[in-house]
Amino acid sequence: xxxxxxDRVIRLLASGGxxxxxxxxxxxxxxxxxxxxxGRQLVSVLDTLNEGVHFPAGxxxxxxxxxxxxxxxxxxxxxxxxxxxxxxxxxxxETDSKWVESFAAGFHGLADQWDVSLVGGDxxxxxxxxxxxxxxxxxxxxxxxxxxxxxxxxxxxxxxPGEAMAGLRVLESGGSxxxxxxxxxxxxxxxRVGEGLALRGLATAAIDLSDGLGxxxxxxxxxxxxxxxxxxxxxxVSREIADIFGAASALxxxxxxxxxxxxxxxxxxxxxxxxxxxxxHWSCDLTxxxxxxxxxxxxxxxEGQAYPVDMSxxxxxxxxxx
Numbered sequence: 001x002x003x004x005x006x007d008r009v010i011r012l013l014a015s016g017g018x019x020x021x022x023x024x025x026x027x028x029x030x031x032x033x034x035x036x037x038x039g040r041q042l043v044s045v046l047d048t049l050n051e052g053v054h055f056p057a058g059x060x061x062x063x064x065x066x067x068x069x070x071x072x073x074x075x076x077x078x079x080x081x082x083x084x085x086x087x088x089x090x091x092x093x094e095t096d097s098k099w100v101e102s103f104a105a106g107f108h109g110l111a112d113q114w115d116v117s118l119v120g121g122d123x124x125x126x127x128x129x130x131x132x133x134x135x136x137x138x139x140x141x142x143x144x145x146x147x148x149x150x151x152x153x154x155x156x157x158x159x160x161p162g163e164a165m166a167g168l169r170v171l172e173s174g175g176s177x178x179x180x181x182x183x184x185x186x187x188x189x190x191x192r193v194g195e196g197l198a199l200r201g202l203a204t205a206a207i208d209l210s211d212g213l214g215x216x217x218x219x220x221x222x223x224x225x226x227x228x229x230x231x232x233x234x235x236x237v238s239r240e241i242a243d244i245f246g247a248a249s250a251l252x253x254x255x256x257x258x259x260x261x262x263x264x265x266x267x268x269x270x271x272x273x274x275x276x277x278x279x280x281h282w283s284c285d286l287t288x289x290x291x292x293x294x295x296x297x298x299x300x301x302x303e304g305q306a307y308p309v310d311m312s313x314x315x316x317x318x319x320x321x322x
Contacts, residue, residue: 002097010123012100013088016108020084020117032119034085040137045075051128056171061099063187064130065106070189071210072134073114074261077196078208080144081136083114088121089131114193142200144265149205149224153266155290156275158192158282160185160238161213165257166245179244189261190283198278199265206265212258214311218298220264227295232302236287255300255309266292 014027025033036042049068051057069086076083088107092100111118116134167186170177192208199206207220213235221228235254242250262284267275272288279286300307 003095008095008097012097013090013104013107013121013123014118016104017111017118020115022084023117023119026117026119027121032085032087034119037137039140041140041143043076043079043081043136043138043143044133045072045079045135046131046133047071047075048129048131056168059171059187060106061102062106062109064128065103065108066110066188068130068132069107069110069116069134070191070261072132073110073116073191073193074189074208074210074263076134076136077191077193078144078206078263079136079138080142080196080200080203080206081138082197083116083134083136083193085119085135086111086116087133088118089133090121090123091126091129092123093126093128114191138200144196144199144203144206146205146207146220146223147225148203149220149226149228149266149292150268151226151292151294153204153226153268153292154272154288155217155228155230155264155266155292156286156288157209157213157236157262157264158195158286159190159260159262159284160236160254161209161260161262162241162250162253162255162257163238164189164259164261165212165253166238166241166250168259169245177244179240181240182238182244186259189259191261192263192284195263195282195284198282199263202271202275202278203265203267206263209260209262209264210258212256213260213264214255214298214309215258217264218311220266221292221296221298224266224292225296226292227297227299228290229293229299229301230290232300232307234287234289236285236289256311 022035163185167182170179170183207216217228300309
């Protein structure tokens with residue numbers, strides 16, 4: 001194993017990226033100098049991933065780099081923001097050159113896809129942990145938020161919630177279960193940036209699914225002051241999860257699983273046709289799963305009857321109660 005100096009780690013992390021024209025001064029000084037577009041607002045997001053908490057110990061370094069940026073891109077997508085600049089804080093137990101090179105390749109592969117420039121950051125010695133600060137742009141007043149859903153709005157979700165957590169179970173099986181599709185959904189999530197941009201001026205509220213469909217829709221309902229009513233029979237339950245883990249587990253993972261980085265959002269009924277036309281060109285599936293109603297919180301029904309869901313199985317960062 002080749003151990004690197006801090007300066008060499010920084011050079012490796014910086015070498016794989018490209019620089020946008022609005023980066024006046026990037027990596028290599030005490031700070032970055034950036035030129036925001038005139039008349040636009042900045043959207044700022046930050047996420048931290050810790051080994052053994054947010055990804056399994058020993059996971060491929062390129063996948064760690066990809067995930068570290070993907071989770072932040074998903075936050076920007078939920079706000080309809082165009083990604084621009086990233087800063088990276090990387091804590092490493094040791095500076096293995098192959099690990100750092102692979103991590104940088106995973107990070108910059110996704111950064112290049114969405115025109116993101118790495119403009120600064122920090123490296124320290126410690127347990128493996130990655131923090132990314134990402135900044136994007138929106139027109140004034142155009143950012144999507146969690147608080148705009150109105151009574152009567154339709155609730156939609158992209159993709160197949162639950163597949164990422166099922167993929168983690170595949171990884172943790174030690175090879176006794178095989179599903180490349182589910183494994184990839186956890187290891188290399190696809191942030192719905194293009195879909196989020198398309199929802200500007202169309203969706204009334206949006207949220208990314210980091211902690212599970214049920215948990216995150218509950219947050220949207222609280223922020224908007226409405227009740228979100230979900231029809232269980234309409235949920236996009238992954239056939240692959242059901243085939244491997246059974247129908248009951250598949251439904252539970254769809255509602256309570258996390259790490260999907262899909263988008264859940266609301267749209268007025270009169271905008272549904274426009275939404276469906278746009279979605280014909282999206283890279284993911286789209287499913288209507290419910291409606292916003294008068295009231296508060298989150299409710300599930302099946303064939304018109306109340307359907308109990310045990311939300312205690314959902315992800316909690318600190319094991320707290322809702």
